Amino acid sequence: MLAGILAATSACGGGDDDNGSSGGTIELTVDVFGEFGYEGLYKQYEASHPNIKIRQRKVAELDQFKPRLQQWMATGSGAGDVVALEEGILPTYMQQANRFVNLFDYGGASLEKNFLPWKWKMGITADGKQLVGLGTDIGPMGMCYRKDLFEKAGLPTDRDEVSNLWPDWNGFLETGKKFQAKVPKTKWLDGPTAIWRTAVSQEGGKTVGYTYFDNNDNLVFSSNAAVKTAFDLTLRFQTENLTANMRIFTPEWQTALKRDTFATLPCPAWMLGGIEEFSGDYGKGKWDVAKLPGGAGVWGGSWLAVPKQSKHPKEAAELAKFLTSPQGQLAAFKDKNTFPSSPQAQQDPAVTGKTNPYFGDAPIGKIFSEMAGAVKPLHLGPKNEDVREDVEDVLLGVGQGQIKASDAWNRAVEAATKAAR
Numbered sequence: 001m002l003a004g005i006l007a008a009t010s011a012c013g014g015g016d017d018d019n020g021s022s023g024g025t026i027e028l029t030v031d032v033f034g035e036f037g038y039e040g041l042y043k044q045y046e047a048s049h050p051n052i053k054i055r056q057r058k059v060a061e062l063d064q065f066k067p068r069l070q071q072w073m074a075t076g077s078g079a080g081d082v083v084a085l086e087e088g089i090l091p092t093y094m095q096q097a098n099r100f101v102n103l104f105d106y107g108g109a110s111l112e113k114n115f116l117p118w119k120w121k122m123g124i125t126a127d128g129k130q131l132v133g134l135g136t137d138i139g140p141m142g143m144c145y146r147k148d149l150f151e152k153a154g155l156p157t158d159r160d161e162v163s164n165l166w167p168d169w170n171g172f173l174e175t176g177k178k179f180q181a182k183v184p185k186t187k188w189l190d191g192p193t194a195i196w197r198t199a200v201s202q203e204g205g206k207t208v209g210y211t212y213f214d215n216n217d218n219l220v221f222s223s224n225a226a227v228k229t230a231f232d233l234t235l236r237f238q239t240e241n242l243t244a245n246m247r248i249f250t251p252e253w254q255t256a257l258k259r260d261t262f263a264t265l266p267c268p269a270w271m272l273g274g275i276e277e278f279s280g281d282y283g284k285g286k287w288d289v290a291k292l293p294g295g296a297g298v299w300g301g302s303w304l305a306v307p308k309q310s311k312h313p314k315e316a317a318e319l320a321k322f323l324t325s326p327q328g329q330l331a332a333f334k335d336k337n338t339f340p341s342s343p344q345a346q347q348d349p350a351v352t353g354k355t356n357p358y359f360g361d362a363p364i365g366k367i368f369s370e371m372a373g374a375v376k377p378l379h380l381g382p383k384n385e386d387v388r389e390d391v392e393d394v395l396l397g398v399g400q401g402q403i404k405a406s407d408a409w410n411r412a413v414e415a416a417t418k419a420a421r
Contacts, residue, residue: 029080033065037336081316101306103131106317118377119341133303134324137338139268140371141297153182163291172293191246192395198266199230205376213381221416245399268299269339289362296374390415
């Protein structure tokens with residue numbers, strides 16, 4: 001079935017004949033996943049560029065997007081004129097920079113001031129000669145929590161008071177024990193995957209600036225103390241039976257958001273839209289956002305790149321520059337709450353003063369702006385996603401009773417070593 005889907009999407013991609021000029025009009029295809037908030041921007045760009053017609057191809061989830069992009073890039077055909085590269089897959093395509101247009105050739109060097117320094121740097125090859133991608137959003141972290149369930153457990157519900165419950169992860173864990181003692185039918189956390197991704201990025205950012213792979217892309221999973229600290233923390237939540245042992249983003253997890261299955265969820269800015277979508281009317285007014293335990297954290301974010309297979313690289317580069325400009329990022333934030341990587345956009349009152357009515361009018365602009373300013377750059381290796389997913393399988397195996405907690409670290413090291421090959 002997947003092969004059929006890939007063949008169909010490849011057949012109408014930006015690299016094929018149907019993307020040529022027709023009557024003086026150039027059609028540009030943009031490939032994205034999830035919600036980038038670009039629909040209004042496309043109309044604005046078309047209005048000011050009458051010769052340009054923009055077609056967006058969007059899939060709901062990154063896991064649907066990854067194999068399609070891999071197919072397009074491997075075959076040299078089918079990709080859009082502009083493609084989104086998510087944080088986890090970016091390192092893989094930075095190793096294939098020859099497949100992408102160098103945006104330095106289209107005035108990219110003048111745009112550096114429009115991005116946070118670490119976001120800008122991640123889109124440039126190690127030798128500094130090629131600008132592969134321009135930054136879109138970033139994912140500064142908060143902790144989403146269910147106010148109604150906190151009240152049921154006799155815990156504070158005010159977001160500032162809630163933040164004070166957990167200045168660190170140990171405080172968060174102890175609060176979880178108290179919660180489950182009072183509300184035993186609801187788990188404290190959704191599962192180990194969200195907290196693992198959060199904690200490992202936090203620890204890596206605070207210490208060495210990398211996690212599974214060092215700055216030379218050597219696997220250092222077993223020797224990096226930041227990884228071991230994050231793993232031990234996540235394992236504690238599993239052994240204390242404080243999670244529902246769900247893998248994030250699965251259909252099971254989505255359904256759980258309509259029930260009282262779990263009370264807290266580490267949430268990057270972009271995840272608020274997903275919580276609202278899957279919780280729907282059931283969760284409206286029940287969720288709020290507090291500070292993240294343990295300091296600054298970031299999860300996710302993307303870049304826009306132009307594959308060399310595009311028949312209109314100049315026009316595609318200009319569109320990517322427009323979408324990732326401070327004004328473009330601000331418009332996307334207003335539409336879909338995608339938190340900007342542009343310092344200018346971050347300082348706009350529309351961002352700093354943003355509240356979210358679904359989350360009890362939480363001042364999400366202030367919360368995520370403060371977090372974004374404290375984030376440290378983090379190097380990710382080309383096999384980062386593979387390692388992460390296989391280690392998550394180990395943590396889930398502990399929750400399922402298939403792996404002993406005492407064996408978990410060694411099993412994780414084995415899984416990481418195999419995935420990194």
